[in-house]
Amino acid sequence: MKGLPAKDSLNSMGTDMTDTATTRHTKLLIIGSGPAGYTAAVYASRAMLEPLLIQGIQPGGQLTITTDVENWPGDTSVMGPELMTRMETHAREMGAEIISDYISALDLSSRPFKAQSDSGVEYTADAVILATGAQAKWLGLPSEEKFKGFGVSACATCDGFFYRGKEIVVVGGGNTAVEEALFLTNFASKVTLVHRRDSLRAEKIMQERLFKNPKIEMIWNHEVEEVLGSVDDSGVEAVRLKHVETGETQDIPCSGFFVAIGHAPATELVKETLEMHNGGYVKVQPGTTKTSVPGVFAAGDLTDHVYRQAVTSAGMGCMAALDAEKFLAESE
Ligand code: FAD
Ligand code: NAP
Numbered sequence: 645m646k647g648l649p650a651k652d653s654l655n656s657m658g659t660d661m662t663d664t665a666t667t668r669h670t671k672l673l674i675i676g677s678g679p680a681g682y683t684a685a686v687y688a689s690r691a692m693l694e695p696l697l698i699q700g701i702q703p704g705g706q707l708t709i710t711t712d713v714e715n716w717p718g719d720t721s722v723m724g725p726e727l728m729t730r731m732e733t734h735a736r737e738m739g740a741e742i743i744s745d746y747i748s749a750l751d752l753s754s755r756p757f758k759a760q761s762d763s764g765v766e767y768t769a770d771a772v773i774l775a776t777g778a779q780a781k782w783l784g785l786p787s788e789e790k791f792k793g794f795g796v797s798a799c800a801t802c803d804g805f806f807y808r809g810k811e812i813v814v815v816g817g818g819n820t821a822v823e824e825a826l827f828l829t830n831f832a833s834k835v836t837l838v839h840r841r842d843s844l845r846a847e848k849i850m851q852e853r854l855f856k857n858p859k860i861e862m863i864w865n866h867e868v869e870e871v872l873g874s875v876d877d878s879g880v881e882a883v884r885l886k887h888v889e890t891g892e893t894q895d896i897p898c899s900g901f902f903v904a905i906g907h908a909p910a911t912e913l914v915k916e917t918l919e920m921h922n923g924g925y926v927k928v929q930p931g932t933t934k935t936s937v938p939g940v941f942a943a944g945d946l947t948d949h950v951y952r953q954a955v956t957s958a959g960m961g962c963m964a965a966l967d968a969e970k971f972l973a974e975s976e
């Protein structure tokens with residue numbers, strides 16, 4: 645992975661270079677660099693736990709793929725990537741060590757816990773905070789898979805620019821879908837938002853903006869049945885929609901198709917080892933961030949099936965650091 649400390653500096657930071665496989669011990673390992681991870685890092689640093697935070701493949705987390713964030717207290721409006729850069733700087737300045745790496749396996753069967761990384765370093769830790777967040781969900785259609793990178797996307801801020809003057813279809817009914825549809829009107833000649841019900845889940849203020857936008861057309865009570873086009877030639881040309889009650893189909897011409905149907909918790913590392921709830925979210929003891937394994941704490945979207953906001957994730961990151969601090973003090 646890019647950005648890893650050079651071998652010499654790893655030595656000076658306490659890495660054990662005597663083993664053939666490099667190992668690195670820390671009191672507290674934080675996995676994930678979204679609002680939960682960075683907030684945990686700020687609090688843990690101030691508790692003198694010298695935390696080590698692994699950023700993963702999306703440094704800054706989900707907010708790095710959005711534009712204006714208008715509900716982060718203290719900022720009427722702030723760009724998502726800017727907010728996350730500020731959080732990273734804050735965590736670093738408090739003393740957290742932030743590492744560009746990805747944890748590929750986690751052994752929670754004994755202490756110290758062991759985290760194997762893509763860079764080859766094995767991190768061992770007395771306590772772990774899991775803050776791996778959530779990942780975009782896909783519809784699961786074979787044609788969606790086929791056209792990924794050829795007109796099918798789950799990130800408007802990343803790919804919207806490619807559709808200047810073109811028609812776009814977005815599917816979904818939550819805040820993400822509405823935000824993506826609005827953002828895409830900056831590029832597209834027309835955006836069609838397809839939702840499977842007759843009302844949106846998105847916040848009212850977002851709905852108001854959506855309905856006012858002359859470039860956006862709503863199609864209610866329809867599901868996407870197939871993405872049409874040619875991978876070799878023009879990419880996506882249309883999506884086929886099916887009415888949820890009548891079963892009638894219609895093709896909506898478009899060059900881009902954006903899937904915005906929510907996010908699933910990123911529990912790959914722990915789904916076999918920790919207790920889960922509500923369809924795959926890491927279960928924590930009520931009012932705490934304690935998971936089913938003592939010394940392992942969970943914060944943010946990977947444990948929260950209800951709120952899933954930056955501010956609640958940050959709040960849980962704070963709780964996780966305080967819970968970890970107490971656990972480590974009691975272990976000593
Ligand atoms: P995430 O932000 O999901 O971060 C997860 C982190 O874990 C990432 O850094 C990733 O690299 C890392 N990671 C994952 N797996 C591994 C691994 N194996 N090893 C190492 N690292 C790993 N919320 C709001 O409050 N306001 C908004 O305006 C808003 N807008 C949004 C717009 C969009 C398009 C989206 C998708 C979400 C938006 N949200 C918004 C929701 C908000 O982004 C999330 O609630 C929040 O980011 C969750 O924070 P988190 O720290 O739990 O995880
Ligand atoms: P979400 O709130 O879970 O909404 C997902 C939407 O996709 C729902 O409308 C759902 O339909 C639809 N959907 C799910 N599976 C589908 C399928 N297979 N086919 C068709 N439609 C499907 O997800 P989200 O919009 O990504 O938001 C996630 C969290 O992030 C939320 O808590 C949200 O508040 C937060 N967020 C906040 C902001 C903001 O504050 N500005 C911006 C973005 C996200 P149903 O409605 O029928 O279930």
